[in-house]
Amino acid sequence: MSELQPHRARKRFGQNFLHDAGVIHRILGAIHPKEGERLLEIGPGQGALTEGLVGSKARLDVIELDKDLIPLLKLKFGLLPNFNLHQGDAMKFDFTTLDAGSHELRVVGNLPYNISTPLIFHLLAHAHLIRDMHFMLQKEVVERLAAVPGGGDWGRLSIMVQYHCRVEYLFHVGPGAFNPPPKVDSAIVRLVPHETLPHPAKDPALLERVVREAFNQRRKTLRNTLKALMTADDIAAVDVDGSLRPEQLDIAAFVRLADRLAEKTVDTSKPSSNG
Structure with a gap:
């Protein structure tokens, strides 16, 4: 049986694979997954976070766009009873098919810059299903998400995400945590959809x-x-x-x-x- 070839990160998918064990441990600590919870990981890549998520005994669905990563993920996790793999585009994924109850789904992802904002808006359309979201994003995007009125970072993204969610800037992640290292700094953010909107709009x-x-x-x-x-x-x-x-x-x-x-x-x- 031939061995799987090492996967090279692809620019067109915005791939930078997380490899720093300390950062991985810190992210898993922030998420703190538990047995029986419903988790969804977007863009598992080579499975750096996936291993810890599935090891928690939570029910884990993952969505991966890159077809070349599917065999690797199947080889690593495919036989585990709490692991379910979807090959496809998270922007087109119907989250209602996951059969998650109200505010039950916990979403995790290392999101490439080019899709982070539209994907977050896509997820907010399903906020009633989601308990929380933990994302690795470009640091400047997290600063905009967590901004307060009066500053230069406060804008459309801050307002529309904070309308739906409580936003917490958790911690900074340097380029060296990834392979290949990106040219920008990253950060981890937690988004918690409001069960009751603090300022509900008529429309x-x-x-x-x-x-x-x-x-x-x-x-x-x-x-x-x-x-x-x-x-x-x-x-x-x-x-x-x-x-x-x-x-x-x-x-x-x-x-x-x-x-x-x-x-x-x-x-x-x-x-x-x-x-």
Whole structure:
């Protein structure tokens, strides 16, 4: 029987394989998987984290896009009763097929930079299934996720993720923990979906629209960036100062603006009466 050839990291998949035992141990400690829990690992690569996750006796599903890694993963873990491998794209994966109960699924992943933001938004669409998420991401992305109002990192990503989740910046990971070493630093983040949203919007799609419009020209004031959606009077009506720039607003203020837009949308859609 021929041996599996060593796998070379592929640029097109953004692959950098974690090999530092100390970092692996620290990540597993942060996740703290337990027997019987439902875990999903996105992009297991060569199985550096997978070994510890499956060793916890949790029920582990993994999604791997790179077909060349499938034989390696099957060889290492395929006979274990608590391991289930899916070859495919996590961006197209239907998480409801995992048969996880409400807030039961724990998601883990070392996410390549080019898909990290869209994948997080894809997962947030299934937030009702997810208990928590632990991701290795580019450090600057984690800083944006965990940002607070008033700083340069506060923006669309911070607001829309924090609308759905509590965000915790856990720790920094240097390039030397990977093979090949990336040109950027990484960090571990924990996202915990809110069971009850602290600031629920009447229409989350309108919240997304307001936030996107506001930050399209983040150096301009709100009355300028939002003028296509609402008037200065609309902004003032929900106790928001239109002379502020978008990074100065917290989530609650953006929700009030979105709810005002929702009310206006309802008003304009009502048929006018002829008396």
